[in-house]
Amino acid sequence: MSGSPGATKLNENGIPDFESLPLREGDPKYSAWGLYGDKDELGTLNRLTDDRVAEAAKNEIKTGVRISLNWPLNAQKDSDSGFFNRKLFHQDLFAKPPRCVNDDKERLFYNGVTMEDIHEDGGSGVNGIQAWAQKGIVGRGVLVDHHSWRLEQINKKQQPNQELDPRLVNFDHFATTPIPLGDIRACLESQGTEIKFGDILFIRSGWIPKHQTLSLSSPATLASHASHNPPSFCGLEPSPQLFKFLWSHFSAVAGDQPSLECWPPLATRDPVNSGDQSSLHEVMLAGWRMPIGELFDLEALARECRNRKRWSFFVTSEVVNVKGGVASPPNALAIF
Template sequence: MNKLPKYSELPLNKDDPFRSAWGLYGKDDQLGFLNRLTDEVVLEAAKEIKTGKRISLNWPLDAQKDIPFFGRQTFHKHVYAKPPRTVNDDTWSFNTQSSSQWDGLRHFAYQKEAEFYNGVTMSDIHEHSASNINGIHAWSEHGIVGRGVLLDYHAWRTANNIPYEPFQAGTIPLAHLKAVAEAQRVSFKFGDILIIRSGYMVAHDAKRRVELQSLAKIVPPTFSGVEQSEEVLEWIWENFAAVAGDQPSFECWPSQTHFLLHEVLLAGWGCPIGEMFDLEALAEHCQKTGRYTFFVTSEVCNVPGGVASPPNILAIF
């Protein structure tokens, strides 16, 4: 990856959208940042496995019950008997972003240009039904597998008496994230999978049902998250293969500047964004052992043309 362009050299083509890297891996590429997870990078990441301890980062599919944010559909499960045999089957229906999720490359475009990764348009997706371009299935062949790094912002800011309100539009500054890494004695390797614990799950679980119902009615919804800045983008560009967190939007929502991280990460670079990961058990184990790096294996659902997917993700120590 010594040929990786500098962040300052983006966009690669002068007429392309803000800081995009279209064509870096070819005009028909559908893997984006997952190209960074080479066999060599994954083999090195496997050295993180020391004890075999496995921790799921998947929030239950029905965790939001009937109060999902962003107006998304709820999870429905139907279990039915198949007499005369003593047998059960079941069917599930749900929005792929109503619980833990990876946002795929069909999810979010550059809003001004109305173009997804590598210039794919809404017409390419909706008017050509045979096309599965930029579908989530492209990520299922090799999965999202590599070295995970947890930045436990919630624990760090609590120890340092820094206020934080997950359900209000506010930012997690890059300076704070770097301070967390320093406090945890974490250094990054190119191709790492960044995972940030903001404390959203703790706050969500502390809310009464009536409070969640009221919050879900706010349009647009407001959430605190990673700051929108060129410094954050450059940090991600130089280090990671995917980013994730426990909050519904990863970044501050609505945006506090003229661009969204979703635009550049998904549409510009093809960088997976994970949201609503359940990081509580992971954080507890990291704090107990003093280890904040681990092996990550995540297999998205093989749905041709899918927009997003449950992560089906494990951290292995």
């Protein structure tokens, strides 16, 4: 490889512009390997500096009201099995050749770590979740309440001579339904929410209340959705524009659906490189080591935000300290 991350121009937030990615010739597209050193395991969590966390606490914590973001572990107790063929309350990782879904890029993980690096000496723990457990994921959170915004748009357009947007009306939580960047920006503008560099982004799609409705009214339908392989879910629409948006602003991103991006992943076609296909998981996790949160319970949070007319808050998430771990319950609180 040629080139050096140290020679890359950094913007006012201390990161290279999205257009500068990858930082070195030969690295995977959109990756930021080497930005914080070849041995770094924090990735975009380096953006959560002590100063930013202290500022978030000062500006966001006003009343001490605390909201849990943890969906109960027994929330799917009425199902025979979980989505993605996962056992309830337990998860095993299986290699499924020829496509081994490890959220890697070109069979490489963040900073070029290989599968062999991870498994050497019975498990090296490199890029394990224990690196995130040392200081937690703590800072200013921002909620994009897409579900409420979408319903508001439908209600507004039900006036005389107003044409309903079928894309919003026919939104299907259990289909590969994309949430495009334009909707996220429109929602933020409608809320009057300002984004600050290093924020932790939360997207409420409404998947959990839809799941709860089906669990009560049509468990057979819910079981049918769970039996699909692969299952289908709504989620963020991967695009170069969305990649740029996430890279330019956030330290971590979470949603209330089983997959942050719409699933199965949509092939992303870059207009400059017509053959390019990228998913959020491989770009965010393997390219940037930006944490992805899924199945966060954002219902009480959304109600609190609406009541306060403020969609920013202080958030803390303490992941489990397991060497080599690949996931964790969120253990998250939003504090107002």
